[in-house]
Amino acid sequence: MSAIPPEPTKAEIDQLRATAIQKIEAGGPFDPQDVRRIRSDDKYIRRFLMHHDNDQKLSLEMVMDTLKWRHENQCNAITKESIPQEFFDKGALFIHNRDKDGCKMLIFSVRLHQKGTLDMDQLKRFLIYWLERLEREEKGEWITVFFDMCDTGMKNMDMEFIQYMINLFKSYYPWVLNYIIVFEMPWLLNAMWKIIKTWLPPKSIQKIKFVDKKSVGEYVAPDQCLTGWGGTDSYQYHFEPEVTSSPSGGTVPNGDITDNRKVHFAEGSAPSSPLRGKTVSRRTTPSTGGVYVDIDPGEELVFSSCRIGVTASIVLTNPTANPLAIKIKTTSPEKYRVKPSVGVLEGEGQLEVGVTVGEQLAPSALVRDKFLVMAAPAPSLDLSSQEVSQLFKTVNKEDLFEARLRVGVAAEDTNTSSLASPATPSATLPPELISKLDQLLQRQSAMEDQLRSARRIVFLLLAMLIAVLVFLVIATNNMTSTLLMHSTALHQGGRSGHRGEL
CATH class of the missing domain: 1.10.8 (Helicase, Ruva Protein; domain 3)
Incomplete structure (x- = not known):
């Protein structure tokens, strides 16, 4: 403990x-x-x-x-139904058993995960789903995160996802970690975990425990260890629905609990209060079903600087008489705070969406990002956040409006950013460093493949050498036996001739 x-x-x-x-x-x-x-x-x-x-x-x-x-992030609205089924089918992340302190374990089978094969935004929501579920089931008690690194290679190490996971525990899920147990970590990944340690507060580093089959029993009892860890639990992953208490005292699976919470827009940005002095630069192309939204800016969302707290605005105008469900997504949700990111825009209403930079980053780290504005017909103005999310999952493509905005930074800030004083270190790595780490991982993965190929060649050559040695030994023995027999025959023949002369 x-x-x-x-x-x-x-x-x-x-x-x-x-x-x-x-x-x-x-x-x-x-x-x-x-x-x-x-x-x-x-x-x-x-x-x-x-x-x-x-x-x-x-x-x-x-x-x-x-x-x-x-x-x-609409954490209270994330349910099993809001996550793509493929995430659950993979079995890379799940909860099962407890450590010796009685803390529930969130198990990450790293070998079943490959960087880049799943949508990162959905992967982050998937992680939040499990953490929220643990909050409900364990009522805020400590949990242990178990990294099963057995048979893990470079292609499985997703530094961005692991960094996001650690940042959640550091910033948004207080006092909930008992241990981070790392099981059977390959020696090639030591450098990666040294980087991961730098993301944790000093007092939290002691929570990381590196174990193998011999030492895992110090933290997890044998009957709570899977057989692959050297334990006695033969559990095979299958998704187990969450069961929580309903207000009536019964139990209902997670996702079926009714929720009367409504979506409220940020203060001062309600659709019923049109903005003044804003010029709409573009009317976007409508969908085939006639859904369209006026967006300002029309192409690029420009921030005056890349410093923490700087805000840029997206103005959305509904030119129709019918309500529209609105949802805004970004390729890097960890960098920005979007208010509001989901809601219903009334007919002929207008909404200003504030986008705030949440991290101190270089301009080059922002200009790679994009925002996606989505709109769809809404049956009414009175929709909860969960209902809006469900609407976008079921809406027909011809009724779905989408527009993309790239991110820009004012030129003056781009020129002066290199002269600015260094900011407080961020909880996330700069994209340039992550890119270099990815390149390092790819090179090391290639080296692993070459090493495996070289090992196979060495084994083949060794087998051939052994075969040649065996052949030489057998041939030498046969030759020796033949010579001995010939020598014996000659010797006996010589003795017989000598006796004849006598």
């Missing part, structure tokens, strides 16, 4: 709650379900304090950042 800081007092918990509620009431938007949890759940508030050693300021910052992140 990891070291535990001093337990916060009831007064400290109440103090953090009071300051958090003040900030919540000062502005949002936040998910009502999360706000209710802040108001009523002492255990949840306690976790933020424990995460930051009872530092009120740091704990408050994490509370507010978590509320914003949860609203932006």
Whole structure:
């Protein structure tokens, strides 16, 4: 069990709650379900304090950042049905059994995952689904993440995904990690894990435990270890639906719980309050079904700089009399805060969407990104976030409107960014470094293939050498036997001749 800081007092918990509620009431938007949890759940508030050693300021910052992140990612609306089935069929990420401290294990079978084969946005939602499920099932108790690295190669190491996972525990799921157990890590991946350690706070590094079949028993009992880990549990992965308590006291599978939460737009950006002074630069091409939205800007979303907190706006106008469901996605959701990212735009209404840079990055790291604006006919204005998400899953292609915006940075910031003072290190690696790491992984993967080929050739040559040696030994023995027999025959013949002379 990891070291535990001093337990916060009831007064400290109440103090953090009071300051958090003040900030919540000062502005949002936040998910009502999360706000209710802040108001009523002492255990949840306690976790933020424990995460930051009872530092009120740091704990408050994490509370507010978590509320914003949860609203932006619609965490309470992520269900099994909202994730593509192929993610569950793969069996690379699942929950099963407990460690010796009684903590549920989230198991990541790294060999079943290959970087780039799955949509990263959906993969991140898939991870959030499991973490949210563990929050409900374990009621906020500690969990252990088990990296099964057996038979893992370079092609399986997805640094971006692992970094995202660690950042979730660091920034948005407080005081929930017991251990990070790394099982049977190949020696070639040592350098990767040295990088991963730098993403963790110093006090969290002690939570990482590298084990093999001989030492895994120190943290996981044999009956809780899979047979592949040297244990006695012969479990074969199959998806097990979540069962949670319903308000009536019964149980219903996750995703079937009714939710009356409504989508609210960010303050000051409701469709019923048209913006002034905005010029619509383009009317986008409508879909074959007649759905279209006016977008400003029409081609490129330009940020005045690449510094944390800089905001650019997307103005959406519904020129029709019918309501439209709106959803905005980005290729790099970890870099931006989009408010709102989902909702319903009333007929002839207008909405300003704020896009805020959430990380300190170089301009080159932003200009690669894109935003996707989607719209579809909405049956009514009164739709929950889950209903809007479901609508986009079922809408016909001819009724779906899509427009893409590239990201740009003002030229003056591009020129001066190299002269700016260095910012506080970000929780994520610069894309340039990730690209170089990917190249390193590819080269090492190629070296692995060459090494395997060389090993096969060496084994073949060794087998041939052994065969030649065996042949030579047998031939030498046969020749020796023949010579001995011939020599014996000559010797006996000589003796017989000598006797005849006598």
